[in-house]
Amino acid sequence: MNTKQDTVMATFSQRFISAVLPRVLGTDSPRRLSILLYHRVLAERDPFLSQAPTIAEFDWQMRLLASHFAPLPLSEALERVEAGTLPRRAVAVTFDDGYADNLLNALPVLNKYGVPATVFVSTRFIDGGLMWNDAVRESLRGMPPGRLELADLGLGDYSVDDIDSRRAAIREITREIKYRTPAQRQAVVDALAARASELPSDLMLSRAQLQALAAAGVEIGGHTVNHPILATLEADEAEWEIAQGRRDLEALLGSPPGLFAYPNGKRGEDFLDIHADLVRRAGYSAAVTTDWGVSTAASDRYLLPRFTPWDATAQRFLLRMLLNERHMR
Incomplete structure (x- = not known):
């Protein structure tokens, strides 16, 4: 789909959503937090990254969130979950790994609609690394x-x-x-x-770009050093990955991150309960997974669910949001 078609579809979808969303979600929906997971936002379609949104797609998604939901910084949202002051239709936007396009392509759209975000960074890949x-x-x-x-x-x-x-x-x-x-x-x-031919060296954030994200108000979270599947590591190796990634970010940004994202993120498959304890002991206040669901006051702060809105139309995006609401954690 080209940019003009994206714009036409987005306009139609926005009108559709504006008409049906209040009826579907209602005004008395429970106080639940949906945490969205992204990795990249592309300037244009890439046949090798079919699930990554383009800037145009990310634009209408953020417009939808800003118009019909209550976007919050993840740390604030978690505080308000515990305090019982979470607004209805609360949502937090997160990115994993630390790609440069989070700054170059996503941040202008986030700023356009006033949507806060958290970026979880694996520190080994800063300044030219490649996952x-x-x-x-x-x-x-x-x-x-x-x-x-x-x-x-x-x-x-x-x-x-x-x-x-x-x-x-x-x-x-x-x-x-x-x-x-x-x-x-x-x-x-x-x-x-x-x-192969020469591999790219600019996919991931540089040190300066990471600092620019933080200076722009984007919350930076920990995501280990090497992005390992923690379940495949010995306990001491996993402990080092979790704690050292936090120390690296503190050295780069001047303060330690409070939030953590498990690499790959499926509980029981990519990480185990012992790793949640290691995250807590490292000093993190909360951690997110890639298991579907919404967070409530009863949720374990170190097992917070997220989901990825891999959808090409606003109708399907909305449907996924609604389906996710049924997966409470």
């Missing part, structure tokens, strides 16, 4: 056409002749190595990078 999943994608994006044979790394034989085959290879390789040890995963990343 392993991004390295897989960008390696295959820039790889010469042909066959990619990775049997020596416990993987398969993949076609990379066109966009569709490359996308399929990215999905399969990512799935296969996701829960390997960091060293095993890095071996695959290195092998792919050796077959």
Whole structure:
């Protein structure tokens, strides 16, 4: 969909939402907090990142939130949950990992509609780093056409002749190595990078960009150092990742972050209850997951649910918001 089509669809959708949302949600809905999860906001459509919103899509999503919900900074929202002063239709916007486009593309839209946000940053990738999943994608994006044979790394034989085959290879390789040890995963990343053209060095926030986000009022939260799947680590390794990431951000920003996001974030799969205790002991006041749901006064502050609005129209965005309301945590 091009920018003009996005604008037309957004205008139609906004009128639709304005007409039906008050009837659907009502004025006496329970005091629940919806926490939205984003990663990136793209300048234009990317066939290798089909679920990431463009600036135009993010614009109508934030306009919808500003018009029909009550956007709050996550830390304030959690305080108001406990105090019993949370407004109806409360929502908090969060971003994971620390991509540069959070500053370049998302922040202008957030400021346009007065929507606060929290960005959870994995500190190793500041100033030119690349997360392993991004390295897989960008390696295959820039790889010469042909066959990619990775049997020596416990993987398969993949076609990379066109966009569709490359996308399929990215999905399969990512799935296969996701829960390997960091060293095993890095071996695959290195092998792919050796077959590809030069990888980008500006996907993640620089130190100056991170500080600019914080100066603009964006809340910065911890997200470990290396973005590991905590459930695959020994307890002492997980403890270091959680605590060191907090220390890194304190050194960069002058104060320690109060909020934490579990990498990948599925309880019992990506992190365990012991890790929630490690987060608390590291000094964080709350932590968010990627399990669906809404937060209430009864929610565990270290197991707060979030959901991702991967929707191309405002109607579907609204439907996902409503479905999420049924998944209380």
